Amino acid sequence: MSAPAPVLEARGLSKSFGGIEVLRGIDLTLMPGEVHAVIGENGAGKSTLMKLLSGHLAPSGGEIRLDGARVAFAGPVAAEALGIVLVHQEILLAPDLTVAQNIYLGREIRRGPFVDDPTMNAGAAEAVAALGAALDPRIAVRRLSIAQRQLVQIARALLGTRRVVIFDEPTASLTPRETEALLGVIREIRAGGAAVLYISHRLPEVKAIADQVTVLRDGALVTTRAAAGLDPHAMAELMVGRDVSKLYPDRAPPETAAPVLEVEDFDVPGFVSGARFRLGRGEILGFAGLVGAGRTELMEGIAGLRPGRGRLRLRGAPVRFHDARESQRAGVVYLSEDRKGKGLLLGQDLTVNLTLAALARFTRAGLVDRGREAAALDRAIADFDIRARSRALDAGQLSGGNQQKLLLAKMMLLEPEVVIIDEPTRGIDIGTKEQIYRWIAALAASGKSVIVVSSEMPELIGICDRVLVMRGGRIVGELAGARMTETEIAVLATGASEKEAAMMAESA
Template sequence: MTPQPSSDRLPILEARSLSKAFGPVEVLRDVSLTVLPGEVHAIIGENGAGKSTLMKILAGNHQPTRGEILIDGQPVHLAGPVDAENRGIVLVHQEILLAPDLTVAQNIYLGRELPKGLTLDDRAMNEGAAKGLRELGADIYPQAIVGTLSIAQRQLVQIARVLLVPHRIVIFDEPTASLTPFETEALLKVIKDIRAQGVGVLYISHRLPEVKEIADRVTVLRDGGLVGTHLASELEPADMARLMVGRDVAKLYPERQSAAARETVLEVENFDVPGYAKNASFQLRKGEILGFAGLVGAGRTELMEGLVGVRRASGTVRHNGQAVHFRDASQSMKAGIVYLSEDRKGKGLLLLKDLATNLTLASIRRFVRGLQIDRNREAEALDGAIREFDIRTGRKDLLAGQLSGGNQQKLLIAKMMMLDPSIVIIDEPTRGIDIGTKQQIYKFIARLAEEGRSIIVVSSEMPELIGICDRILVMRSGQIVGEVTGEHMTENEIVVLATGVKTGEAA
């Protein structure tokens, strides 16, 4: 039974039987919900359940095929996102929508600049940007160029930009997917503060403990339809997961055998990535899953990019006992070392190209006959990848950008596995992915290790690293500061190393 709003709190926003079709494909059907003043209403579901489509309709980005939207009990037609903003509805997008060549402050005030005579008041905008970022717990310089920031830092800038607009309803679409636990905690505090001001919040997240902490009510979507709305106090994360996927997801992480006694396949000594990592030394064993933990900005991503030749780096690297130095990613791929970027949309896939093109791009030579690409072999490869990696797509001629986030990640894994690598580096493997797909990806990673491949996993989710890794190395301020194994693989041990703050000390 759907909990009803109390008589003294009428909905600010109401959706009635909203449906949306893109061509012949209906991605949302007959979904209804309400948002009350001073509540956080969470929307959960697997990738492809229709969550983001629903949010974009409510924010004016999409027009519904059927159904209606009411604000304060009155039917409205949202002509676009500007119209929605004028009515007090603002959306924090899952995708990063910032101008990379502008400063942080310029992005936050873009389109709403503060004038000063015939020019702009840069000082006031820098101060305003700094204040908004401080409230989010973000230590970001307002005059920094956005293109130089990490994905997590850009997300915080985007949130600060949205919260600058006067708002009655704030829609957060996966706002913490790229944030560390510390940044997440700061954001959740901000959300609790705006809830206390009577603002209604719609909140999408795949992090179910986070939903349990922040939400008053939870609406569950599955396959574009409404499963139901429940009081958050009546659901545990396991209940939410079961409602989302329609089955029990009790065992999230697969059981594995230790790789401790196996031979070393990668040795890294005194490795430097200027400005990001210094004196990094570690070893990777055959069939091992090695985790890298740390706060955003600790240098984990940049260290991996340096190893595979994406960034300028120096130091000693031995692959199977032979000294190597990769000048670019193509050299590392030829050597059997592949890197799956954390930015799958910006660096991993060509979103405006079809699935087959994306799948075979890195291994295209295998599909060339004479001067042409053998489209039949390419189609066969796509069929195989769809079966092996459970890539869920209604049609094979879709563009990569039309897939859900989880299926994009599966496509990226399939693309790199076409190279038959011996070492796989995966950066944030389950960012923005639902729990059912997470379970699948963990099984894929475990299977790769069982096949004798060696895996490095970079992740900001400590339970994920603890659940799938044999060992975890922790980075802080560009250096590897410790290793945790066995019974010491706990969130507390990792946090102490990542922050340099001992248990009980004030940060």
């Protein structure tokens, strides 16, 4: 029996933007019934490669072959018509339509002249359930969390028959349980004979699902190897070109001092009840919990982004913030988990994004001092290692890791005393994670107080002094020292037995 032929190939594929080459000479072969992972640091060219292979971008050089014949996609619709679909990292859904309407948008099921809503609702519920979630298919997408929206987007992409499915960071917003359900679906796709191209910064996940691994660095191909011969540590070193064995910085525990922020009996109606905690000077306090536990809503309530009621004290004095401007003026800043939707203006350049929240500091006599703005951007690029091929770029043209660095730099211009960071490394490569962890540690060492909300348990354990765990809108436990383990966090977050939680932690 002859060996199967490649279904999709890239040969010498290159892409330039404005004369700057961001991808050069890439060779990639996708075989039917195989999962091929592409890994690399932010800015390595992974997403650009995915967009070339799915018709969202046209290559500047090289060629794409489908079933051995050269093809030039007129656009993503043309690629989808040939069975090639991209599950985007960005959420591309219609927020005012329901879950079912989004999943079936453009391919509605009809009964006579009318749309068959009951059938679509049932199909949508089944498609989302296959990904390990239970969502009301009649609910508007705008009411869903980021993780839930990502599941809807994946369900939409998997509807129907596909020859090549390209996943760009599909699990960045998902819990371990949802991630395992998705990996199960991908295994089913592979067993059905389709090819899967998979991007993820979660290297244990790549090890678990991939047959082949291609590594990109600075827009060039480093290597393609069988996944069986690579462990996550080896993958990380190939990505960054250096040793990454020390991911988390060493920190001395902060000295006990009067709390900077006190939260007592704080409610966010519909999401959080009776939250109570204290945050010390120089402390890094973690918040763990499953999606929907209320962590983000609690932080938004504290920062004035949602209505909240209860008692807040800042440096011992009662406070109440009605909006973000009030909290920022008081020295409390919140960095949203949704950096693309809420943190940055993707259609504006780096300078506008950096200085907008602190614009008064750059204004004299009603005029913006462009020289001071330019100097601030120079400092931010140097201090936060923001990698941009041009300062005139829009924020949306940066990689995910560099967008996060820009958001951090933006908020630090406000000179805050309390920094709340929601999912600081979601969708970010291991090299950039290391940079952000060291920045957070340095922030605490300088006397700032930090809250980190994260769905990654190793991250919380690696950088935090204490971890508070939420479940069902309540803080259900506090962990520190030797008790700060993935199993203990999982026990509190799920209400499961210790044995069940240990199995969850291991699968994560």
